[in-house]
Amino acid sequence: MSSHTHTASHGTMGQLMIGFGLAALLTIIPFGLVMGEVEMSRSTLVGIIMGLGAVQILVHLVYFLHLSRSSEEGWTLSASIFAVIILAIVLAGSLWVMHNMNENMMPMPEMHRQIEQMKSLQAQEG
Numbered sequence: 001m002s003s004h005t006h007t008a009s010h011g012t013m014g015q016l017m018i019g020f021g022l023a024a025l026l027t028i029i030p031f032g033l034v035m036g037e038v039e040m041s042r043s044t045l046v047g048i049i050m051g052l053g054a055v056q057i058l059v060h061l062v063y064f065l066h067l068s069r070s071s072e073e074g075w076t077l078s079a080s081i082f083a084v085i086i087l088a089i090v091l092a093g094s095l096w097v098m099h100n101m102n103e104n105m106m107p108m109p110e111m112h113r114q115i116e117q118m119k120s121l122q123a124q125e126g
Contacts, residue, residue, distance in 0.1 A: 011066060019063025026056040046098075050091050057087055 011019075030049040038045070061067045061083055067076060 011063065015063060019059055022059045022063070023056055026052050026059065046095070050095070054087055054091065057083070057090075 030052050033045060033048065061079075067079055067083070
């Protein structure tokens with residue numbers, strides 16, 4: 001029986017609080033941009049939100065999952081590549097879902113006009 005000692009740290013309370021603060025800040029900024037109705041194009045706003053989301057994923061990897069350069073190089077490289085692939089899938093999938101919901105669920109101005117015309121015809125007939 002051989003005992004294996006792990007010297008990897010799970011982070012100090014200070015490091016965890018820095019990670020928590022960064023994660024909270026990276027959540028509050030997009031929320032403030034949307035709720036404050038900041039004057040910018042929709043595509044710019046979505047880009048900023050997605051960019052801050054990507055940074056937040058990296059903060060979680062570094063501060064909470066302790067992905068660092070001091071770990072075993074092979075596993076760190078594999079985990080980093082995996083994280084980038086998952087990040088790309090999540091961001092692209094989120095954009096795709098939001099686009100499809102916007103196209104398929106939001107009523108178009110023409111539809112509002114048709115509904116109003118149908119209501120006025122029904123009122124005239126009744």
